[in-house]
Amino acid sequence: MLKSHMDAVEKYLVYKSKVLANAGHTLHKGTPRESFVKEFLVDHLGSDVSVGTGEIIDCDSQPSSSRNQYDIVIYRNDFPKLEFYGGINGFLIESVVATVEVKSLLNEAGILQSVKAAKNAKALSPSVKQGSRFGWVPPKVANYVVAYDGPAKMSTVYDWIVKAHTELAIPMPTFAHLNRIGVSGTALDGVFLLNKGFVKLDNSPLSLNDDNNPKPGTHVISDSDSGNLLMFFLALHEICNNLQAKLLDPVPYVQSADYKNITVV
Incomplete structure (x- = not known):
């Protein structure tokens, strides 16, 4: 049932995206396609998480x-x-579960940009007090x-990923199968091309x-x-499906604040 549902939604997303093919500006094609994926996530993810658009900061981020x-x-x-208005937010890295880049046409330049953005997200430093987890x-x-569209073979996408890592001097992830779930990726964790296939970093229980x-x-x-939207959905469910006592540690965020005339009594 789950696969049948996700396959139907996958076909529906691609079908809806074809309506935009006649638009003359790339923004008029790309923005609705982002909203299609966002609507899918809002409709299918659990209530513990929300979906937004914007940038991510940590305690060292500067205005x-x-x-x-x-x-x-x-x-x-x-x-x-943080509310920047116009539908754009600033998210504390401590709160972020995942990011998703949406591409109308996946190409080598798009992979390069996405690898760089993913690396930047992973370079941010969460400031948390970690308790028990399950x-x-x-x-x-x-x-x-x-x-929504791209090369005929997903091996081409993988080759683009490797090339982007080389060009940006980002090491490819390395791990053995037995210890894979404890090792973080160094940039992208997965690329899903609707109706064509996927490339997924194999560092999770799934x-x-x-x-x-x-x-x-x-x-x-x-x-x-x-089955590609199914794998994407299950990958997201997997990273959201945990219980952890994680609290924001505000101290590092205060250290850059220049408070005047402090008195302790």
């Missing part, structure tokens, strides 16, 4: 500094956020790409690698005209 704007930010509801908690924020006879490697590549 007016250059930062990535992420098409979609999935964040925990029990943390604060379930799998990803080591760092997860970063995904969802695209794996298509055979636990009894695992093949060496760090990524799973699939060429398939269905």
Whole structure:
């Protein structure tokens, strides 16, 4: 039932996106396609998280500094956020579960941009007081790409990822199959091309690698005209499906504030 539903939604998203093909400006094509994915997430993710758009900060972020704007930010509801108005927010890295970049046409330049943005998100430093936890908690924020069209083979996308890592001097993730769930990715965690396939970093309990006879490697590549939205949904559910006592530690955020004439009595 779940796969049948997700396959139907996957086809529906692609079908709706084709209505925009006649638009003359790329913004008029890209923005609605982002909203299609956002609506899907709002309709299908649990109530513990929300979906927004904007940039991500940590305790070291400076005003007016250059930062990535992420098409979609999935964040925990029990943390604060900054309101920049116009539908754009600033999210504390402590609250962010995942980011999603939406591409109308996936190409090499788009992968390069997404790898760089993902690396920047993972470089931010959460300031939290961590208590007990239950379930799998990803080591760092997860970063995904969802695209409506692109190359015929997902191996091409993987080659673009490797090339982007080389060009940006970002090491590719390395781990053995047995310790994969404790190792963070270094940039993108997955690229999902609707109706064509996906490339997914294999560092979570959700794996298509055979636990009894695992093949060496760090990524799973699939060429398939269905099941891609299902895998994306399950990957997101997996990183949201945990219980953890995590509180924002405000001290690092206060250290940069220049308070005058402090008296302790």
